[in-house]
Amino acid sequence: MTLRFAILGAGRIGQVHARAVASTPGARLVAIADPVAAAAEKLRAAYGCDVRTIEQIEASDDVDAVVICTPTDTHADLIERFCRAGKAVFCEKPIDLSLPRVAACLKVVQETNGKLMVGFNRRFDPDFMAVKAAIDAGKVGAVEMVTITSRDPGAPPHDYITRSGGMFRDMTIHDFDMARWLLGEEVESVFASASVLTDAKIGELGDFDSANVILRTASGKQAIITNTRRASYGYDQRIEVLGSKGMAAAENHGENRIVLADADGFHSAPLLNFFMTRYVAAYANEIASFIAAVTEGAATPTTGEDGLRALALAEAALKSVAEGRLVKVSEVL
Amino acid sequence: MTLRFAILGAGRIGQVHARAVASTPGARLVAIADPVAAAAEKLRAAYGCDVRTIEQIEASDDVDAVVICTPTDTHADLIERFCRAGKAVFCEKPIDLSLPRVAACLKVVQETNGKLMVGFNRRFDPDFMAVKAAIDAGKVGAVEMVTITSRDPGAPPHDYITRSGGMFRDMTIHDFDMARWLLGEEVESVFASASVLTDAKIGELGDFDSANVILRTASGKQAIITNTRRASYGYDQRIEVLGSKGMAAAENHGENRIVLADADGFHSAPLLNFFMTRYVAAYANEIASFIAAVTEGAATPTTGEDGLRALALAEAALKSVAEGRLVKVSEVL
Amino acid sequence: MTLRFAILGAGRIGQVHARAVASTPGARLVAIADPVAAAAEKLRAAYGCDVRTIEQIEASDDVDAVVICTPTDTHADLIERFCRAGKAVFCEKPIDLSLPRVAACLKVVQETNGKLMVGFNRRFDPDFMAVKAAIDAGKVGAVEMVTITSRDPGAPPHDYITRSGGMFRDMTIHDFDMARWLLGEEVESVFASASVLTDAKIGELGDFDSANVILRTASGKQAIITNTRRASYGYDQRIEVLGSKGMAAAENHGENRIVLADADGFHSAPLLNFFMTRYVAAYANEIASFIAAVTEGAATPTTGEDGLRALALAEAALKSVAEGRLVKVSEVL
Amino acid sequence: MTLRFAILGAGRIGQVHARAVASTPGARLVAIADPVAAAAEKLRAAYGCDVRTIEQIEASDDVDAVVICTPTDTHADLIERFCRAGKAVFCEKPIDLSLPRVAACLKVVQETNGKLMVGFNRRFDPDFMAVKAAIDAGKVGAVEMVTITSRDPGAPPHDYITRSGGMFRDMTIHDFDMARWLLGEEVESVFASASVLTDAKIGELGDFDSANVILRTASGKQAIITNTRRASYGYDQRIEVLGSKGMAAAENHGENRIVLADADGFHSAPLLNFFMTRYVAAYANEIASFIAAVTEGAATPTTGEDGLRALALAEAALKSVAEGRLVKVSEVL
Missing domain, CATH: 3.40.50.720 (NAD(P)-binding Rossmann-like Domain)
Structure with missing residues (x-):
């Protein structure tokens, strides 16, 4: 077919x-x-x-x-x-x-x-899939802490910032989804701390450009997300999962794999600078997974529920920043 | 003399x-x-x-x-x-x-x-000193985010846990000092999320073994500290400073620098497992700095004030965990 | 067109x-x-x-x-x-x-x-191209030493070994071409030392499975090639160019970029195991270069002359092994 | 005692x-x-x-x-x-x-x-000892190929070059000893290719500054040594041992372990620049081994025979360069 x-x-x-x-x-x-x-x-x-x-x-x-x-x-x-x-x-x-x-x-x-699949492309990145497979294979033991470093090389245009619903709904939403996926438990509470450090105009638009978020599940597992809209060295996308037996970490993707050495030391290329080049394999795997799910009559690997829950975490984070307090997910969902 | x-x-x-x-x-x-x-x-x-x-x-x-x-x-x-x-x-x-x-x-x-110097040995670690020197030399620009990953290989004996004042006062206190030192601004508020994930007995003693802490200064700079009492792969001590121009990061110290490759892939040694071997150079530099300060009649590089302020951050973090809320440092100091 | x-x-x-x-x-x-x-x-x-x-x-x-x-x-x-x-x-x-x-x-x-182009795919590998670009941009200064580590994960079938003309003509020929390309001068003499260490049958077929080759130009620049037919950890393809100002090196490609840490240390995946996955980008760039050269009426980036000269180095290496002596390229070409 | x-x-x-x-x-x-x-x-x-x-x-x-x-x-x-x-x-x-x-x-x-011990300090470097221990523990299987990259940051003074007996007897002699130690078999033949590429005066003094040497044992195991007197990025000291089951490699020692990232990419420090800082632990271990051997009445870990055989390889390499041919060790010893 x-x-x-x-x-x-x-x-x-x-x-x-x-x-x-x-x-x-x-x-x-x-x-x-x-x-x-x-x-x-x-x-x-x-x-x-x-x-x-x-x-x-x-x-x-x-x-x-x-x-x-x-x-x-x-x-x-x-x-x-x-x-x-x-x-x-x-x-x-x-x-x-x-x-x-x-x-x-x-x-x-x-x-x-x-039949609905929501596009959380990062779940289909080969490295992140390998981290998830390592967890599922018991290599890290019981998951305890997830650390997500997610930094964009630069902010989007100002008009997009307004339309997009702001950093948490537009950018961090991917990290919220990754955190849920890797924690293996639903998040119960959210604390977010957001700042405007790279561009005052972003603050005037009601958004921020730098944030740390702590997510916590009922059993006390935690995820920490650290975001910025400006990483001079490229699109920084790292995840790290600590468990009772060990740790699994996915490293960044540079523009190439060469090293130059000279009297100043060792130098390697900046990171791939654009989500479409960094996640080129993820986008291909994502559509292939959709096709497979539809063709085989199976459940889609990401669902409307995943879309809803990631957005709820963004809402909770926004509320946390606005009110300067820890927010239960049950307050927004 | x-x-x-x-x-x-x-x-x-x-x-x-x-x-x-x-x-x-x-x-x-x-x-x-x-x-x-x-x-x-x-x-x-x-x-x-x-x-x-x-x-x-x-x-x-x-x-x-x-x-x-x-x-x-x-x-x-x-x-x-x-x-x-x-x-x-x-x-x-x-x-x-x-x-x-x-x-x-x-x-x-x-x-x-x-003349009083308080022993915050990590400030004298050659790698962390190099990170600080890079900041001071303007290599990262204005500091925005500090990320400290600080994981012990194992928890101390249960009786020490009680005597030591708990994880924040005993272990995280080093990270609080590092955060102050690297942020270059005093911390204004603290949010801490602590869990008992590795040993239920630690919880019974009123302490915890896993925590994430967000520190924030008046200008919105942030530091995130992630702690655990159990990292199977050794004593994990990383710092990363993101600024307007770039990032400086200090990497871990393995037991050696050899790599073994076989049909299963590439393998390298666990991290140095003990603070005294990991920080052997730091301890030597620390005493040498004290001697130099006393001999030259100069100010000590770490002071009683540093000891006070790191402890205040531990107190604020404890209060944050106890009350499940963001705590201003002015509430405790 | x-x-x-x-x-x-x-x-x-x-x-x-x-x-x-x-x-x-x-x-x-x-x-x-x-x-x-x-x-x-x-x-x-x-x-x-x-x-x-x-x-x-x-x-x-x-x-x-x-x-x-x-x-x-x-x-x-x-x-x-x-x-x-x-x-x-x-x-x-x-x-x-x-x-x-x-x-x-x-x-x-x-x-x-x-119009003839000979398929030396490695010249079109993005990393090796970046090394060459670094040389051409003067980043390593005058080239002095080229080191090529080229190890296959496993030997080909025995019947292919005979048909292929042996390791130097079949496998090392790529390294000979890389050496010529990176040295930027023609090779004048060849010394090769070849052994049978992985499979005695290969020796019975008149071939070998392990070799080191030293190439030398008239001005004294040198290249060293180290080959084996059996690298347990995958397809090992590294080049390193030392010059008066510095070094440029291309690193290997693992199956993924994740690291697992546990009580035994840090573990990462074996190398990509197959030339077609390792050089997938190179093969695409190669054909694109051919198309561009034909379409634009330009010279092909690799020529029949390149094919001839790489083969001559293989012949000289074979003669060196057979006679246990240094061989001038002029003896075979 | x-x-x-x-x-x-x-x-x-x-x-x-x-x-x-x-x-x-x-x-x-x-x-x-x-x-x-x-x-x-x-x-x-x-x-x-x-x-x-x-x-x-x-x-x-x-x-x-x-x-x-x-x-x-x-x-x-x-x-x-x-x-x-x-x-x-x-x-x-x-x-x-x-x-x-x-x-x-x-x-x-x-x-x-x-009771005589000859000072081959590198055998006592913790990393090289770990490589040897990995070999002895069977982790690489039967040793097939040893690769030694040994590059000095700069040439010694011209008058020392003459007194020292030249590069092979002064500098490469350490690599010859390492090769013997790691191969686990005596070397039977030597081919060396030496050039003057960094300083013409060194050539006038009858020495050279750049060399590759292939050593070969009776069973066909090989070692390759690559030397230069000028590595702009520091004192480059790597060894790599390939065997039937895998590879063991010792990596270089940088001046520190920090990484700086900026718009130009990732930067780390040059290598330790001086043999006394690079091998500080080796020198301490070496004397401790001597003391232990004398105190316990045991054989010294390096002997006069080791000194003799390393020098013989240097002589063979010199003869190989002078006569442009493969030299049997039995010709000089």
Whole structure:
């Protein structure tokens, strides 16, 4: 069986998924939709697919699955529409910036018996998968502490900061998902400490650029997330899991693996600077996992519930910063 | 000028300092005091010094400086007595487990114009000094985030846990001092999250074995400390400082620098397992710095104030755990 | 302009090049030839190209370039035929196992004004390219010493060992090419020391499995190559260039980038075990370079001359082992 | 039993050994001899020992062992004199620059039943000892290939180059000893390729500054040594042993273990630049091993035979360079 795809949204991330679909055996890119004709045309030319409207795709018999890469505020509506249309849905995170809206959307998914996967690409990074496999194989024993260092090379444009819902909902949300995945227990409380240290304008927009967050489960396991919007040396993405028997850690990806030595010492390249190059394998694995889940009638590896819970942690972190106190997840969810 | 020393307390750390004094040009070990005759005799035999009582040392004309390595509950008294006796004083941390007692002791130091150095050995570790030098040289720009990973290979005996004042006052106190030193600003608030994950008995004794602490200064700089009493792979001591221009990080010290490769991959040795081997150079540098400060009439590089402020952070962290909330340092100091 | 390709030989390496051609913008895979119908059919199914005979391809108007992936003893003939047919030719190394045969072939290439690129894939590895770029940018100063550690995870089948012309012509030939490329001067003399240490049968076949080779240029620059057919920890591929100002070194590629720590120490994965996974980027860059050279009418980055000279170094090394002496390259070329 | 020492020669290496003797339990520094009064006086002042002439030491009842740190051309005579005087002898390498003279000296050692240890300090480096222990524990299986990278940060003064007997006898001799120790079999043949690449004056003095040497045992095991007199990034001292089961490698020692990251990438310190700081632990272990061997009446871990055989490899390498050919060790020994 070949899974026939439509991509909704031909922007940066839409292009990533189009390439992933086109190069995956067992998948075929049938159609692309984008209000910007040039963007859609570019993908059509590259992959020989149709350009259709969202309505046309909704009604298409030759489309089994859609990948939603449109702006965030359209996600929940599109998920509902395409679940109702009986298509399998892969949606970029977040489902919505509002928790109640997400909950309502997931109700529709459930009622329609829809198949939904939310795009937490990092779970599909080969190194992070190897860390998870080491945990699952008992190599670190009982998980006790998760440490996530997640630093962007630079802040996004100011207008994006407002639209994105802020750092916790836009950037840390990936770390929240990783923490849940690695802890293996739901988070019970959140304390977050956020600062504006790199760009005062970000503060004026009501956001921050530097934060540490402590997550804690009922049994006392903890995760610490450290974020910044500005790491001069590149896109810093490390995770470390300490357990009763040992530790598993994933190291960064440099631009290359050469070392230069001279009278000043040893020098190696900065880190890969862009999430699309750093996570190129993760994006490919992610779509392949979606295809496998749909084709085999299995559960998707990341679900609407995962999307909801990661967003709830972001909400709790925001509340923690706003009120300067420890916040129970039950206060927001 | 040769600085003439007496060591008070011939236990484990007293032996470390005796060796440091004996091997430092410009210093001479004159006397040792310990109620356990065998312990004192061992050092006498090794270094050819006298065995004297504390009272005799207090009255000795041939002793310029003392190193206090006695149990914690005697530190403040001895500091006061030897400052009054006009001797320069090096005292192991902490000055006392009670903040008011520490404050009272420091008042005596001030009144007697005493010279006091408190033993925060990590500031004298060559790698940590190199990190600090890099900050001072502007290599990381303005400091924004300090990350301290500080994990002991195993918990101390249960009876020591009670006597020591618990993990924050005994173990984390070093990390609090490092954080103050690296942040370059005083800490304003503390949030701590502590768990019992490695040994339930530790919990029954009123202590914990796993913790994350977020420290924050008035300008929003932050430090995160992550502790455990059990790291299977050795004594894990890392610091990382992120600034506007870059990052400086100090790596761990393994038992050796060899790598074995076989069909299972690449293998290297666990970390040095004991603070005395890991920080052997730090202990030597520390005493040398004390000797230099006394000899040159300069300020000691670590002071009673440093001892007070690190203890205040421990108190604030304890309060944070007890009350489940963010604590201002001004609440305890 | 789109460059239209035929692939001759649908074996392992033919599949690699087919994928590279199919995924390169500006190239199109038109036809595949292989006497084994199933092998050809597999590529036809995957890429939608024709299956043709070599004679048909020779006569095809819709083929601009061929990639020769057939057995070694057919290479020289095919190069000559397709140069005469006016096609651009990419040929896997070696051109032939006989130096005179290679020289005769290159004469035909020259007479037909043919465009020939020989497949030394390692020159297109991103890390090795970064080392070369560092040299060219003056970062190591004048090159003095090149050290190449090149170890296979396991020996090829015994029947391949005979067909391949032995370790120097089959395996070390890549290192000879790298050495020439990095030294930036032609090699004048060769000393090789070869042993049979991993499998006595290899010795019975007249080959060896372990060798060190010293190459030397007229100005006294040197390269050292160390080879084995059996590295338990994977495919070990390191280069190091020492110059007057410093050193540039390319490190190995592990199966992943995670580290596991436990009471036995720190553990990381073995090296990528297979040349096709280790050099996946190199193979893609290689074909892209060929396409660019043909399309732009530029010289190919690796030439028939490179193929000839690397083979000459292999011949000199063989003579050195056979006669137990230093051999001048002029003795064989 | 306390071993009572005299040091002959109060230069740089004499000072190293004096410190080692003075700080080793079970040893006592009794006397120092040096024709330069100021040099002897410096050690007397530091360690409270006597200053005596060599003749006086020879006749001293209170001296059990001597450490010979005088110029090379006096070594053999002093070994003979002190063996005849019944003292245990530790002598810095080399015993002499002439193989027959060494052989004659060792005959005297044998006839007098003398106890002689030759100073190959690297065998006592903790990392290299760990590599050897890994081999002995079977971790690498049967040893096949030894790779020694041994690069000095800078050439010695020109006048020393002549006196020292040249690079092979002065610098590579340590690598020859390491190769013998790690191979676990005697070397049968030597090929050396030497160049003058860093300083033409060194060539005018009849020496060279860059070399590669291949050593080979009867069973075909090989060692490769790569040397230069100028490594801009410090004192590069690596060994790597490949065997049937795996590899053991010892890594370099940097000036510290910090990493700086910025927009240009990651930076770490140059290597320790001086053999005395790099091998500080080795020198201490070496003297401790000598003391233990003498005290316990055991064989010394390095012997006159080791000194002879390492020198023979240097002679063979010199002959190989002079005659441009492979040299059997039996030609020189």
